[in-house]
Amino acid sequence: MLDLSKYQSIGAALKDALDRFANEVCLIEADREREKERLTYRDFQQRAHPLAKALQDAGFAAADRASIIMTNQSKWLISAYAIFFAGGVLVPLDYKLSPDEQWQLLKHSGAQVLITEYPIWRQLSMAPGRAAAANVRTIVVTEAPANADLTGAQRWEDFRSIGEPDFVPRARTDVACIVYSSGTGGRPKGCMMTHENYLEQCVALTSLYPFWPGVRYLSILPTNHAIDFMVGFFGPFTCGAAVVHLRTLRPEYVREAFSKYKITYVSLVPLVLKNLQKGLQARFNELPSGKRKVLNALIAVNKALTKSRPRLSLSRRLLKQVHEPFGGALRTIIVGGAFTEPQTLQFFYDLGIPVANGYGLTEAGTAITVNDLKPFRADTVGKPLPGMEVRILNPGADGIGEVSVRSKTIMSGYLNEPALTSEAIVDGWLMTGDLGRLDDTGHLQLFGRKKNMIVTEEGKNIYPEDIESVFEGLPVKEFCVFAANFIWPRRSMLGEQLVLALHLETGQSLTEELRRDISTRNSKLLNYKRIHGVVLFDEDFPRTASLKIKRNALAEQLAKLDREAAFLPL
Amino acid sequence: MRTLEQTTQEVLDLASQHFNVPAGSLAPEDDFFKKLGIDSLQTLEMLSRLENHFGIELPDYEVQGVSDFRTLASRIQSRL
Numbered sequence: 001m002l003d004l005s006k007y008q009s010i011g012a013a014l015k016d017a018l019d020r021f022a023n024e025v026c027l028i029e030a031d032r033e034r035e036k037e038r039l040t041y042r043d044f045q046q047r048a049h050p051l052a053k054a055l056q057d058a059g060f061a062a063a064d065r066a067s068i069i070m071t072n073q074s075k076w077l078i079s080a081y082a083i084f085f086a087g088g089v090l091v092p093l094d095y096k097l098s099p100d101e102q103w104q105l106l107k108h109s110g111a112q113v114l115i116t117e118y119p120i121w122r123q124l125s126m127a128p129g130r131a132a133a134a135n136v137r138t139i140v141v142t143e144a145p146a147n148a149d150l151t152g153a154q155r156w157e158d159f160r161s162i163g164e165p166d167f168v169p170r171a172r173t174d175v176a177c178i179v180y181s182s183g184t185g186g187r188p189k190g191c192m193m194t195h196e197n198y199l200e201q202c203v204a205l206t207s208l209y210p211f212w213p214g215v216r217y218l219s220i221l222p223t224n225h226a227i228d229f230m231v232g233f234f235g236p237f238t239c240g241a242a243v244v245h246l247r248t249l250r251p252e253y254v255r256e257a258f259s260k261y262k263i264t265y266v267s268l269v270p271l272v273l274k275n276l277q278k279g280l281q282a283r284f285n286e287l288p289s290g291k292r293k294v295l296n297a298l299i300a301v302n303k304a305l306t307k308s309r310p311r312l313s314l315s316r317r318l319l320k321q322v323h324e325p326f327g328g329a330l331r332t333i334i335v336g337g338a339f340t341e342p343q344t345l346q347f348f349y350d351l352g353i354p355v356a357n358g359y360g361l362t363e364a365g366t367a368i369t370v371n372d373l374k375p376f377r378a379d380t381v382g383k384p385l386p387g388m389e390v391r392i393l394n395p396g397a398d399g400i401g402e403v404s405v406r407s408k409t410i411m412s413g414y415l416n417e418p419a420l421t422s423e424a425i426v427d428g429w430l431m432t433g434d435l436g437r438l439d440d441t442g443h444l445q446l447f448g449r450k451k452n453m454i455v456t457e458e459g460k461n462i463y464p465e466d467i468e469s470v471f472e473g474l475p476v477k478e479f480c481v482f483a484a485n486f487i488w489p490r491r492s493m494l495g496e497q498l499v500l501a502l503h504l505e506t507g508q509s510l511t512e513e514l515r516r517d518i519s520t521r522n523s524k525l526l527n528y529k530r531i532h533g534v535v536l537f538d539e540d541f542p543r544t545a546s547l548k549i550k551r552n553a554l555a556e557q558l559a560k561l562d563r564e565a566a567f568l569p570l
Numbered sequence: 571m572r573t574l575e576q577t578t579q580e581v582l583d584l585a586s587q588h589f590n591v592p593a594g595s596l597a598p599e600d601d602f603f604k605k606l607g608i609d610s611l612q613t614l615e616m617l618s619r620l621e622n623h624f625g626i627e628l629p630d631y632e633v634q635g636v637s638d639f640r641t642l643a644s645r646i647q648s649r650l
Binding site: 032071095096098117119120247248249250251252271272275458523526527528530 | 601603604609610611614615617618627629630631632634635637
């Protein structure tokens with residue numbers, strides 16, 4: 001691994017990595033059963049430099065911003081490297097957002113360059129939001145069909161210049177990326193992450209979960225997400241490891257990839273991990289009772305022998321039939337993006353497949369705590385990573401309070417939002433809004449949230465204010481969306497739901513017609529953003545002088561209602 | 571060559587078989603996430619089954635943001 005303490009920027013570290021590991025494989029891209037591409041670090045450099053040069057020829061300079069909206073593929077990483085090489089600031093956006101949401105964030109970020117895929121550009125180019133984002137001057141589109149009308153965009157494959165690009169150095173304190181943690185409805189929260197944030201996070205994570213040449217990481221989580229950016233790009237690249245991209249995420253091809261490419265690490269969201277668990281459990285249940293008993297006995301032996309630490313070789317020998325479908329080289333499943341149920345973690349650990357669960361926020365530069373497996377503790381989210389100071393603010397008698405964190409990985413602030421920044425970072429400590437407790441061994445346990453938001457099992461952060469616009473015009477006196485646990489706090493990270501608080505007109509009732517109207521509007525939201533129920537409130541919502549709803553005060557009033565009786569499922 | 575109506579009906583039939591719901595209980599305009607109570611992973615499984623049935627490849631990007639049977643059927647139809 002490169003000694004990252006010597007580097008000032010992501011670009012400088014990656015530049016050296018490409019030279020140092022020139023002959024190692026860095027990227028494999030497959031589409032279903034077909035391998036489309038296999039690049040060494042030298043190949044990667046040869047693809048990226050003409051792009052960096054073309055960006056520079058187009059006037060892209062130090063601190064200029066360029067956005068990538070792409071599914072996971074080699075061109076994502078090549079484009080990102082070219083942006084860093086040219087001294088730019090990367091704005092990675094979620095390809096699953098709607099085109100108008102993407103334009104909104106492109107405008108907010110001030111991106112001058114957009115690099116995207118043709119199917120995404122097809123939607124983006126027709127969206128009304130395009131007109132407002134005049135700041136995006138250069139648009140580069142990958143994989144466009146030969147006869148496609150690119151409406152002002154250029155082909156990625158042709159966007160290349162001859163000659164060596166100039167490497168543009170950046171300082172550790174300069175912004176490397178603007179990563180949106182939320183805010184497509186109200187105030188976008190663009191986390192300004194510095195080069196130091198990433199360099200320090202990479203050192204901390206790889207101290208627990210190292211990469212080296214020959215390691216293969218299966219990249220499934222979107223690369224715009226902080227986790228995949230770190231463990232599916234920057235981490236493996238600074239260690240000479242390889243990243244495997246799949247162009248389709250159908251379960252059968254994902255399963256096949258484990259054995260075909262001898263995957264070492266993979267990151268998953270809890271939903272996918274639970275699905276894997278279900279599949280394995282179903283397989284076990286189908287075994288004849290004799291074989292089932294043998295398997296259970298072997299699992300019990302493995303469990304006893306791995307109590308204090310994982311013993312991969314031993315587990316692979318003991319439970320060969322379980323490990324073989326995973327390719328036999330899998331060292332750890334990294335799970336993140338949302339809270340994972342302890343029983344799921346324990347299920348895999350008992351099979352000899354350690355799951356590195358952790359806890360983090362985009363604002364904190366990926367991970368704050370990670371389970372170090374020494375020993376494995378399914379009931380916690382692990383210990384703070386090296387360099388992270390975690391403290392619990394105003395703990396109650398049970399030791400539970402708000403988790404706050406201080407480290408070199410904390411963002412420098414929210415873009416254009418000094419007030420929001422000073423609420424989030426107080427005296428250098430990031431207020432996470434999550435409730436937790438540190439136990440005697442220094443492991444962090446989580447117990448719900450203080451903040452008005454939910455995180456789905458797919459790792460999606462949903463803020464109520466971001467989805468309210470879909471209910472505008474609803475024929476009621478007033479409405480407001482909340483995380484149900486924000487109104488009625490529960491000491492749990494599971495089963496989080498959104499609820500629509502309604503104040504009906506005098507004499508109005510929640511008729512079938514109104515329910516249908518709510519459901520129709522709700523179905524316009526992406527499935528994971530939808531509200532789960534309604535709560536009726538028959539008083540005027542408290543408002544500020546400028547007539548904005550005082551959410552905290554309203555939540556306090558709603559909390560007086562009995563949750564079970566008041567929550568009307570849709 | 572199938573008509574869009576035929577394709578839509580076959581999509582509905584296959585979805586009802588795959589998720590074990592009564593034939594005829596699904597309609598073209600239904601939101602399959604909501605009607606079947608399925609998540610994105612289960613949707614991908616259904617897509618694989620549809621691909622095998624129709625003998626086509628449906629790239630993930632083609633079905634990005636699609637949540638009703640009618641639109642899904644039209645995406646399939648365009649590749650038949």
